[in-house]
Amino acid sequence: xxxxxxxxxxxxxxxxxxxxxxxxxxxxxxxxxxxxxxxxxxxxxxxxxxxxxxxxxxxxxxxxxxxxxxxxxxxxxxxxxxxxxxxxxxxxxxxxxxxxxxxxxxxxxxxxxxxxxxxxxxxxxxxxxxxxxxxxxxxxxxxxxxxxxxxxxxxxxxxxxxxxxxxxxxxxxxxxxxxxxxxxxxxxxxxxxxxxxxxxxxxxxxxxxxxxxxxxxxxxxxxxxxxxxxxxxxxxxxxxxxxxxxxxxxxxxxxxxxxxxxxxxxxxxxxxxxxxxxxxxxxxxxxxxxxxxxxxxx
Numbered sequence: 218x219x220x221x222x223x224x225x226x227x228x229x230x231x232x233x234x235x236x237x238x239x240x241x242x243x244x245x246x247x248x249x250x251x252x253x254x255x256x257x258x259x260x261x262x263x264x265x266x267x268x269x270x271x272x273x274x275x276x277x278x279x280x281x282x283x284x285x286x287x288x289x290x291x292x293x294x295x296x297x298x299x300x301x302x303x304x305x306x307x308x309x310x311x312x313x314x315x316x317x318x319x320x321x322x323x324x325x326x327x328x329x330x331x332x333x334x335x336x337x338x339x340x341x342x343x344x345x346x347x348x349x350x351x352x353x354x355x356x357x358x359x360x361x362x363x364x365x366x367x368x369x370x371x372x373x374x375x376x377x378x379x380x381x382x383x384x385x386x387x388x389x390x391x392x393x394x395x396x397x398x399x400x401x402x403x404x405x406x407x408x409x410x411x412x413x414x415x416x417x418x419x420x421x422x423x424x425x426x427x428x429x430x431x432x433x434x435x436x437x438x439x440x441x442x443x444x445x446x447x448x449x450x451x452x453x454x455x456x457x458x459x460x461x462x463x464x465x466x467x468x469x470x471x472x473x474x475x476x477x478x479x480x481x482x483x484x485x486x487x488x489x490x491x492x493x494x495x496x497x498x499x500x501x502x503x504x505x506x507x508x509x510x511x512x513x514x515x
Contacts, residue, residue, distance in 0.1 A: 222306040225260075225370070236426060246427070253426040261367040263307065265359035267298050269451055276455040286342035288350040291457070295355035302362070312365040315492045316358045322484070323357025324349065326395060333399050336460050356452070360445065360481075364489045371423035375434065378495040379415045381487075387411055388487040391480045405476055412438070412483050422498045429498075438486075442478035446470065449478075 236249060259266070271294045279287050299316075302308045308316070327349045331337060337348065344351045367373070387408070394404050412435070419434040450470050453459060460470065 222309060224306050250425045250428055257370045257425070258367070261370050262359075262363045263366075264298060264302060264362035265448060268295060268355060268359050269448060269455075271295070271298070272452055272455040272457050288339060288342035288352065289344045291352040292342070292344040292350060292355075295352045299355065299358070308362065308366070311492060312362075315365055315488050316361040318488055318491075319361030319485070320354040320358040322392070322488070324351075324354040326357075326392075327353045329396055334461065336458050337464075338458050339456070353458070356457075360485055361488065363441075364485050365492060368489060368493050371425070373493075373495075374422040374498045375495045376420040376422065376431075376498060377418040378497070379419065381490055381495075383415060384483070384487050384490070387415055388484045392484055394480075395477075405480060408480060409476060412480065416483075438479055438482040439475075442475050442482055445478045445481075446472075446475050449474065 232253075236253070271291065275287055275291060275294075279290060283290070285293075303310070303313060324346070328347060331348045338345075338350050338353070340348065342350055390404075390411075391408050394408060398405065416434050416438075421432050421434045421437055423430055423432070453463060453470060454467055459467075462468070
């Protein structure tokens, strides 16, 4: 596992000892890989999962008569989650830099989008900037936390990764379009095509347990965007924020939002590339040896 935190290294060592007796081939081997994949994904999104759990709990049980406003409670809870992530060494200080950057980039967008009426928050509490409660930035930080953690946990490597200056220019154009499309032409479909062109040849390599897998990077953008869309539905149901169409009653967020989250993934990848420079796959002769199975040690 690349640059693991001490806690993750202990978990990884224990898991490898436990799974060392698992077969290297057959249905049980595939099931092992699938199970480890799910556990690693869950571990990678622990920040976002904890934040969603707090949002749902506040929706269900936070008293309307509480002295502390619900939005202020959510902000304080998000701060506590972030502090615990660093204190228990689940995130490194190096990773915290990019997570803070996600927070800032997201908060600036929130200030603009709420001002033009794209979505809204309840007007309560004092821990806010204008109409934007401070916990909103942590939702973007949760995406950043997932991105940097999944990069480590799966030891991501890339074939044909585009030049980083090109990806930075593209990410800047996407971010600008989130603002400018309110006043001039909406270029999201042009930008979507540009993402496919720039990243179309790029293949992501990732190691789960024994095996290394490959996936087109554009496909991974779409899958992560889908899961963010699901999380967005949970958050809006929890009343964290609402779109204008949900003001009269909650309903699922439209699938068209997948395009916005897909484009946001490009911005996320570029920000994470500041912390972890994309690396090519190791040559076959230099790849790490697979963990031996029980049968291979006999």
